[in-house]
Amino acid sequence: MSLSSATPAVIEANGVTHRHGRGRRATHALRECSFRVPEGSVCALVGPNGAGKTTLLRIVAGLVRPTSGSVGVLGAAPGTHRDRVGYLDQSQPLHENLSVADTLTMGARLNSGHWDARYAADIVAAGGLDPQRGVRGLSGGQRTRLSLALALGKRPELLLLDEPMAGLDPLARRELMGVLLADAAERGTSVLLSSHVVAELAEACDHLLLIGGGRVRLGGSIDALLAAHRVVTSMDGDLSPHTVIESRPSGRGLTTLIRPRGPVRAAVRPEEPRLEEVILAHLRTPSAPALLLPD
Numbered sequence: 002m003s004l005s006s007a008t009p010a011v012i013e014a015n016g017v018t019h020r021h022g023r024g025r026r027a028t029h030a031l032r033e034c035s036f037r038v039p040e041g042s043v044c045a046l047v048g049p050n051g052a053g054k055t056t057l058l059r060i061v062a063g064l065v066r067p068t069s070g071s072v073g074v075l076g077a078a079p080g081t082h083r084d085r086v087g088y089l090d091q092s093q094p095l096h097e098n099l100s101v102a103d104t105l106t107m108g109a110r111l112n113s114g115h116w117d118a119r120y121a122a123d124i125v126a127a128g129g130l131d132p133q134r135g136v137r138g139l140s141g142g143q144r145t146r147l148s149l150a151l152a153l154g155k156r157p158e159l160l161l162l163d164e165p166m167a168g169l170d171p172l173a174r175r176e177l178m179g180v181l182l183a184d185a186a187e188r189g190t191s192v193l194l195s196s197h198v199v200a201e202l203a204e205a206c207d208h209l210l211l212i213g214g215g216r217v218r219l220g221g222s223i224d225a226l227l228a229a230h231r232v233v234t235s236m237d238g239d240l241s242p243h244t245v246i247e248s249r250p251s252g253r254g255l256t257t258l259i260r261p262r263g264p265v266r267a268a269v270r271p272e273e274p275r276l277e278e279v280i281l282a283h284l285r286t287p288s289a290p291a292l293l294l295p296d
């Protein structure tokens with residue numbers, strides 16, 4: 002399915018399928034994925050372990066070729082505009098023998114012409130990192146900060162982040178997310194960010210891409226996705242005209258997440274769900290029908 006919209010897309014995927022390996026041992030990581038990430042959006046990429054998030058980010062970064070389907074990144078094939086795309090993966094590879102200052106100098110050399118030395122140095126300094134410190138002795142959080150300084154110092158138009166904050170304490174996560182979002186807000190940087198910390202995404206992101214079993218399950222602006230769902234807490238009412246995503250016992254009886262098709266007749270007025278409720282209900286209900294909304 003090709004999605005059209007007025008906002009230009011920084012990423013546009015059409016029917017992307019990817020198999021790791023060949024023959025009987027092949028693993029289908031992605032199946033017929035179509036979605037778009039609009040320019041200037043901060044898009045959360047969510048899904049259970051093994052859903053295909055890393056594979057998808059690596060395809061968009063131009064590190065892996067999809068088995069079939071097409072992906073456009075900044076209007077060209079993935080990997081074409083490497084200087085305009087920042088990619089930070091889970092392992093945050095840094096040169097162990099370099100100091101913090103040497104690492105930033107390396108960033109400047111690799112990105113000559115579009116390296117913002119002051120900005121990268123400021124990100125490092127905000128964490129109290131001594132520039133002369135060796136990378137080998139840095140903590141997980143300090144490594145993340147340095148990796149983020151490298152990714153943001155090149156002033157990318159599109160930032161791809163694969164669980165960049167994994168392993169950080171809540172304060173460090175919040176602080177580094179703040180750095181990221183300030184950059185996105187000030188410069189209009191588009192971000193595709195995979196994360197398992199669902200509770201944080203509502204304040205950080207404006208778009209959502211939820212994948213499961215290699216397929217796109219939910220996609221679109223978070224406002225529109227929330228508006229497409231309702232939480233019904235009363236038991237008396239006929240929900241059969243609507244798409245029921247999940248019913249769960251709760252303190253108030255039964256809580257049901259639905260996609261309304263027309264007016265909802267229930268004793269208690271249905272409420273708009275929180276993002277976390279929508280994501281968790283879809284993660285718990287892999288059979289729920291997919292919903293891909295245009296911007």
Ligand SMILES: Nc1ncnc2c1ncn2[C@@H]1O[C@H](COP(=O)(O)OP(=O)(O)OP(=O)(O)O)[C@@H](O)[C@H]1O
Binds near residue numbers: 029048049050
């Ligand atoms: N190099 C590889 N060779 C074979 N199979 C792979 C390879 N990389 C990933 N896979 C498989 O592809 C599927 C998707 O993996 P992927 O790492 O993209 O998921 P993920 O959503 O990032 O998972 P997680 O949340 O655990 O990081 C999984 O079934 C995984 O086992």
